[in-house]
Amino acid sequence: MNGKLFDSERRVMECLWDEGDLSAREIAERLNKKVGWSKTTTYTIIRKCVEKGAVARKEPGFICHALLSRESVREQETEELIQRNYGGSADLLVASLLGSRKLSSEEISRMKEMIEKWR
Numbered sequence: 001m002n003g004k005l006f007d008s009e010r011r012v013m014e015c016l017w018d019e020g021d022l023s024a025r026e027i028a029e030r031l032n033k034k035v036g037w038s039k040t041t042t043y044t045i046i047r048k049c050v051e052k053g054a055v056a057r058k059e060p061g062f063i064c065h066a067l068l069s070r071e072s073v074r075e076q077e078t079e080e081l082i083q084r085n086y087g088g089s090a091d092l093l094v095a096s097l098l099g100s101r102k103l104s105s106e107e108i109s110r111m112k113e114m115i116e117k118w119r
Helices: 007-019 024-035 039-052 070-086 090-100 105-118
Strands: 055-058 063-066
Touching: 007 024, 007 039, 007 055, 007 063, 007 070, 024 039, 039 055, 070 090
Parallel strands: none
Antiparallel strands: 055 063
């Protein structure tokens, strides 16, 4: 992919991740209902996603297909967050998360399970 996904582009991607391949018209309808975007705005953002290599456009019907998985985008954005705000130290990110909010016992258990799995 060429560049970072902006929030607007991420909304297009979320439609595709949630529902699979959709026509540009279907994406425009969904985003009009969700956020009030016009068809023109949605088509412009889809074009930007295509230019970045995040979405493939197929004919007939201007069918859009996500070329990136939700997980790969999450991983990229998390890595950028860690590099930009924590000097590349993932442990500082975790410490910040743990210190900034009260975790439920269920959340703590899930985190323990993840840590054991990663060992």
